[in-house]
Amino acid sequence: MKDKAQVGLKLEVPTVRKSSQMQQMKSMSTLIEIEDNYDHMENVEYILENVLMPDDGSLEFRHLQDDYNSHLTLSCKCSNNNNCCNNIDFCHKGGLKYMRVKGELVVIPNESQQFRSILECNELCECQISKCLNRRVQYGPRQKLEVFESPLYKSKGLRTTAYIPSGAFICEYAGELLTLSEAQKRIQIIDENCQMNYILCLYEHSKTRLITIVDPSKRGNIGRYLNHSCQPNCKILPVRTNCPIPKIGIFAKRDILANEELCFHYAGGDNYNGMLNGKPCLCGSTHCNGFIPNTQI
Numbered sequence: 001m002k003d004k005a006q007v008g009l010k011l012e013v014p015t016v017r018k019s020s021q022m023q024q025m026k027s028m029s030t031l032i033e034i035e036d037n038y039d040h041m042e043n044v045e046y047i048l049e050n051v052l053m054p055d056d057g058s059l060e061f062r063h064l065q066d067d068y069n070s071h072l073t074l075s076c077k078c079s080n081n082n083n084c085c086n087n088i089d090f091c092h093k094g095g096l097k098y099m100r101v102k103g104e105l106v107v108i109p110n111e112s113q114q115f116r117s118i119l120e121c122n123e124l125c126e127c128q129i130s131k132c133l134n135r136r137v138q139y140g141p142r143q144k145l146e147v148f149e150s151p152l153y154k155s156k157g158l159r160t161t162a163y164i165p166s167g168a169f170i171c172e173y174a175g176e177l178l179t180l181s182e183a184q185k186r187i188q189i190i191d192e193n194c195q196m197n198y199i200l201c202l203y204e205h206s207k208t209r210l211i212t213i214v215d216p217s218k219r220g221n222i223g224r225y226l227n228h229s230c231q232p233n234c235k236i237l238p239v240r241t242n243c244p245i246p247k248i249g250i251f252a253k254r255d256i257l258a259n260e261e262l263c264f265h266y267a268g269g270d271n272y273n274g275m276l277n278g279k280p281c282l283c284g285s286t287h288c289n290g291f292i293p294n295t296q297i
């Protein structure tokens with residue numbers, strides 16, 4: 001069965017294939033290291049960021065590979081500006097913004113905003129990294145997350161051992177980036193073998209419909225342990241830094257107390273009207289739909 005996420009978004013982001021000039025700029029800039037000290041307890045390769053699926057020789061794979069190897073040309077010019085990044089033209093292109101609350105960057109809530117995605121400053125930006133208020137996801141997951149055996153879901157889950165403020169970044173949902181055909185093949189195998197489904201599809205609505213498919217079943221990060229809830233405490237947002245393919249960012253939807261299990265709505269939540277014929281849902285919320293969301297790809 002397909003447990004997937006959908007997020008509505010309108011976005012056009014200019015990109016170029018990485019040229020030698022851009023590679024040079026990249027090597028001149030200060031590269032940010034992802035801080036991620038988590039690991040898996042099982043036979044899964046821990047990866048810090050999305051990786052490409054194995055090359056299957058298809059044209060579809062070539063397109064995915066081209067996007068994966070492309071760089072956004074958007075960059076800010078905030079070298080002398082302490083208020084980086086408030087400039088809508090260069091910094092966040094009208095996407096959601098962060099603000100600092102008690103020493104932590106949190107997403108400013110704006111449910112009515114047209115562009116429900118985040119465009120972070122990247123390697124080509126001229127801002128001072130130490131002063132930039134538009135970089136969070138690129139630093140890696142928050143601390144004090146814990147994989148545990150969830151009694152509610154009767155399988156593994158992810159919880160926090162410390163309070164998390166509303167809007168704070170939890171972690172990325174990282175895994176293998178799949179083509180549509182490869183995702184369909186893998187989902188068929190999952191269905192036939194009644195396996196757990198880790199494949200997440202993120203839909204964005206642009207002039208053309210964008211779809212990002214991530215599978216952390218064999219290669220993934222700590223994000224793979226979040227279960228689905230019909231009344232979740234987390235939400236997902238597309239986040240772009242260097243690459244046109246978005247990272248799937250998981251953020252706190254409300255204040256979260258220590259020891260709460262972290263869950264998001266596998267279909268993006270709120271206006272979900274897809275099919276509800278997946279596995280029976282164990283979330284136990286008063287708003288439970290009865291099934292894990294299951295939409296077609």
Ligand SMILES: C[S@@+](CC[C@H](N)C(=O)[O-])C[C@H]1O[C@@H](n2cnc3c(N)ncnc32)[C@H](O)[C@@H]1O
Nearest residue numbers: 155156196197198224225226227228281282283
């Ligand atoms: C991304 S994994 C979540 C982590 C998983 N629980 C584990 O042990 O690795 C998704 C799978 O977890 C289970 N799951 C997640 N949310 C669920 C829910 N609300 N009700 C029942 N099972 C759920 C389903 O088997 C689903 O295919």
